[in-house]
Amino acid sequence: MTTLDTQGEPILLEMRSITKEFPGVKALSNVSLRVMAGEIHAICGENGAGKSTLMKVLSGVYPYGSYTGDIVYQAETQQFKDIRASEAAGIVIIHQELALIPELSIMENIFLGNEPTKWGVIDWAEARKRSLELLARVGLRDDPDTPIKEIGVGKQQLVEIAKALNKSVKLLILDEPTAALNESDSQHLLDLILGLKGRGITSIIISHKLNEIEQIADEITIIRDGKSIETLNVKRDGVDEDRIIKGMVGRTLESRFPDHEPKIGEVFFEVKDWTVGHPQIQDRLICKGSNFFVRRGEIVGFAGLMGAGRTELARSVFGHSYGRFIKGQIYKDGKPIQIRSVRAAIDAGLGYVTEDRKSLGLNLLDDIKTTTVAANLRAISNYSVVDDRKEFSVAEEYRKSLRTKTPSVEEGVAKLSGGNQQKVVLAKWMFTDPDLLILDEPTRGIDVGAKYEIYGIIQRLANQGKGVIVISSELPELLGLSDRIYTIFEGAITGVLNKNEASQESLMKLMTSSRKAA
Amino acid sequence: MNALKKLFGGNTRQFGMIFALVALIVFFQIFTDGRTLTPGNVINLFNGNSYILILAIGMVLVIIAGHIDLSVGSVAAFVGVFVALAMRDWGLPWWAGVLFGLLLGAVIGAWQGFWVAYVGIPAFIVTLAGMLLFRGFNQFVGKSNTIPVSKDFQFLGSGYLPEIGPNTGFNNLTLLLGILAAAFVVIMSLRARATNKALGADVPELWVEVTKLVLICGAILYATYLFATGRPGTSFPIPGLILAVLVLIYGFIADKTVLGRHVYAVGGNRHAAELSGVQSKKVNFMVMMNMSVLAGLAGMIFVGRSTASGPFDGVGWELDAIAAVFIGGAAVTGGVGTVIGSIVGGLVMAVLNNGLQLLGVGADLTQIIKGLVLLAAVAFDVYNKSQGKRSITGLLLKNFQRNNNELKPDEATSTKEVISREA
Structure with a gap:
């Protein structure tokens, strides 16, 4: 009934x-x-x-x-x-x-x-x-x-x-x-x-x-x-x-993106002919001779369908942390550099924020303070002894500047909401002072208000002259945020569009076709 | 009640576990008609358990990193017999014997660490194999005989602080050590308090801090009194001294150094740690190697105490050490645990053993009770966590609370193979 x-x-x-x-x-x-x-x-x-x-x-x-x-x-x-x-x-x-x-x-x-x-x-x-x-x-x-x-x-x-x-x-x-x-x-x-x-x-x-x-x-x-x-x-x-x-x-959002006036400098990071094999399957390639570059102060978007190889590309560039490296060369400030481990990548000024916060990005047992400094313990330690004061003040500084909502930096990260967890992860990488920060799905599982704040943080980083790569499945996000967008299809870069020439349709076309754009 | 809560709860809640230990001591003190807290018994208790506590120090690091070591008893026995032989047959002096033993422990640890860290075989299997291997080596090398060691070497396991200075009716060195320890605790606490205050972090009220310090110093000075007034010729035992030094060193490493941070990071989420630049293989190798070095040390202390090395030394030690670590609040899944917690856990077991013995309880019943205590301590902890309350055993930890839907990294996969759990 x-x-x-x-x-x-x-x-x-x-x-x-x-x-x-x-x-x-x-x-x-x-x-x-x-x-x-x-x-x-x-x-x-x-x-x-x-x-x-x-x-x-x-x-x-x-x-x-x-x-x-x-x-x-x-x-x-x-x-x-x-x-x-x-x-x-x-x-x-x-x-x-x-x-x-x-x-x-x-x-x-x-x-x-x-x-x-x-x-x-x-x-x-x-x-x-x-x-x-x-x-x-x-x-x-x-x-x-x-x-x-x-x-x-x-x-x-x-x-x-x-x-x-x-x-x-x-x-x-x-x-x-x-x-x-x-x-x-x-x-x-x-x-x-x-x-x-x-x-x-x-x-x-x-x-x-x-x-x-x-x-x-x-x-x-x-x-x-x-x-x-x-x-x-x-x-x-x-x-x-x-x-x-x-x-x-509870209010109308005037704009989903904060205003941003890009200040783009010269090319400082370049990847050429990047080729990586699948970690388990012998003959399968996950990155097929990819070329891309990033300028100072530029936000570069990576668009592609899930499984296209965006994360794989980013992770393998970040110290070969995914897949079997086959060939390719990274240039920073015009000079070829070798990055074979995550440690080397961090030392070379790279940062990578994972798309999977809980299983790859955070130790959920840690508190905010410990997480914030986890990728750059060197900066807060003397002779490899951690300085508690520095640790606390660094964490406190980021809590304030990123406006992380928490009663204290000694709170466990597991207790935070997705948006605040993401801010802590961002703080961790910002504290390594990278020249190039790769953000993989930076707003996944985050609510609308926090997204706006994360966009603001990304733009602030770009304004400081850093290069930022944003990988996202949400095309409106890429269109709103990036100055330039690369498209990836089945492990290959199929095109690159400037902000003014990109639209959801033009991106989608490149994301689903194997032909290289002219 | 409220005052007690304030004292043991809130920011000083780490004292909950110590509270349990104190309760146990008081219980036995009453029911053994004061035979628990006599100089002789306390000295005995330390002498008879120091090697387990030393193992617990290494074991807690192994367990924090997400592994386990079942081979420590066998490794201790093998190192013990080899050192005894080396001193007897090659004429090594006692100090060279000790160095040789530590080196041997390091080599064994490197062997196990290699399989665990670089080949990726679970530590449970590697050390299970090690347990058989080194027990076998012990009996092979020693031909299953007992091998006596020299008086000098025995000092390591059964020596005491010497009598020096004027006759005060106490052992002067013990007295000095006790006073230094109390002063150290006071200075460190006040410094930490000042630092926290300067940073604007929460600090407990002054009376709480003072009461806490008075209680700790009282306990230290009382222990000092007991150790210093023993039967002539006894005082603070050498194994206890070694233990104290190790607790300080390892407590510092775990809590304050980059290496310590890395051990917690690898145990908490290996993939996340690797993607933050932590070399997890090196960390795993180090903790496994360190464990065997400490096992070697424990083995030598035991041989020193029992004046000879035998084929059945160290049987079952791994279980005592592991029990101490878990009673001390470590998590089976890794990432959680403290050195001092494990020592307290080990002392709970030791006091229980000793007290039951004094009461004339048989070995059979003692084992049953110890088993139940281990189960109860961890069950209580699990129950408290599931209720969202502060856990008692976990009280020694900072305030790590596990959330229920957390994902653990998979021991079998390499970071180079995982993209995300969705993929």
Whole structure:
């Protein structure tokens, strides 16, 4: 049974004045959410606004009793005590970090915890038959026996959905489903969600990619600082990205980029004929004779689809820290230099901020202070003994100048939000005083307000006469930030466009073609 | 209660673990009718456990770096027997014997460090092999005999500070050492306080600091009194002196030097460390090598104490050392731990052993109790962390709190192969 709203539409789920407190913090206060049956409902908000907490309340991760307020689902007040209880009711959540086991096959993953049995023994024939049906429904043609680790993230996401379908899902919750996907995989996933809608499955989607939300959502609920701000009907209210951002940040953003007057000097860093092999696969090249240069004070963008080899190129230039180096030469200030280790790269004035903060950029056990100085301990030590005073004052200086939000520099980095973690990582590299700073997806997983600040920091670095390379999957970001943009396709640089000649279309064309631009 | 909380919680919470140790001592002092805190017993306790504590110092670094060393007992035994033989058969003087033993430890450590750091075999396997290898070498070289060592060499394991100066009724050197130690603690604390204050960091209130110092100095001076008033001829034992020096050196290395930082960095997230310019192979090599040097030293001290080297020296030491480190708050996954914490962890075990012995509890029951204490200490720690509270064992650590969805670098992959966890 479902209830109807004033317009006579059926309501599937209503969360009424949900309040959830953690010791010392009110994560959610009086949040309400109403989801119609058969719609796609998006939840938008900055990082830390409380989106994920709300979904955890809904799916029983935070059990009944640990929050106040009511969950009315299918016209009944629910008291989920764990995930199993919510799944039994048809609510399935797919987390941002996929919960698949890499060593097991697609089929084994789909039926994990839910194995079809006959006399207590797993009925593999039945499992196979059902998994083929499920895979067909999500549009995946791979053999169900393929191990999960051998398929890409895009397909893994589909397996997750197949797994949810197997649990006869009525309400599917997707937390940042396309964060790790490239354009075409994202599109496929969005189409699939629309297809599921056609078959009566309601979805709640949490995403930072506002264009996608605009594309598929029927309604959008905006959450800010643990409160539900408003619910927009996409068709009726004529919602666009700017409208959503306004709701999320509570003000209209005049511009998504700070004003910047570039002061570009001469070429000081140049890479020629850079060729690198795949770390495991013998004959595969990940960088194919790339040439590029950077001028002083210049922000250079690297555009390419995911998997095109942008990160691989940057990492191999940064002290051969990825892949098998084959050939190539780096010139700095006109002189050829050899950089064969990360240490040598740092000494040569290079810095690299990774796209994967948590697993490659930070030691999550460290505090802010220790992280800030980690790449340049030499500068704060005498005879290799660390000077605590210098360490503290350096960290404090960066906390102030980058406006990192933290009670103290002795706070653990694991406790910071994504944007503040990124500021700490930036501080770490700024403290090495690099001439060339390579930023790989510098705003990934960061909310709108913090993005603006990070852009400001990047521009400040350029103004100091440093070269900055920005690798990004978001074309508007590259267009707004860079003075010049290189495009990469399948490991080769396919073109370079100046700020005034670049557009999303011209970049996309170069990013998807193997022909070199004239 | 509030005052206690202030004293042991907040910025001085690292004293929580020491508090547990003190409670244990008080417990045994009461139930053994005062036989725990007698000069003889305390001296014994130090003599009988110094080599385990020395191993714990090396082990905590190995564990912080994310490894483990199971071979320390065998390495200690092998070094012990080889040194004993070298002195007997080649006529090496005691000091040359010690140098030779340290060198031998370094060579063994280089062997294990090579496999762990440069070949990339998990330390568990390398040192499991080492455990068998060096036990075998010990019995092969020593032909499974006991080999006595000279009086000079025995001083290393069973010597005491000599009597010098006027007859004060105390051992003068011990007294001097105790006073110096107390003064050192006071000066260091006040200096750290002044530094923090100048930098604008949080400092505890003055009365907290003073009370803390009074308690520590009281403990040091009481221990000094005990050591200085032992049976004639005994005083502060030489192994205890070696231990104290090592704690100071290694505590300093772990906390204040670039090398120490690198050990924590590699254990916390190896890929991130490498991408910050840390040479993780060198770090891993160093910690493994250092462990075997300390194992060699522990082996020699034990031989000195027992006056001869034997085929079954050091059996099970690795487990005692590892237990001490984990009770002292280190994390199995690496990146967390402190030298002083491990020493306190080791002392908890030692006091437990000693107290139960004094109470006449059998070896069987003692093992059961020790096993439960290890499990309880770590379980309590895990429970506290999952509750988002400050952990008791972790209290000795700065304020590292693990978050739940953290990603650990994979021991098997090289940084050159990983792009990001999404790829």
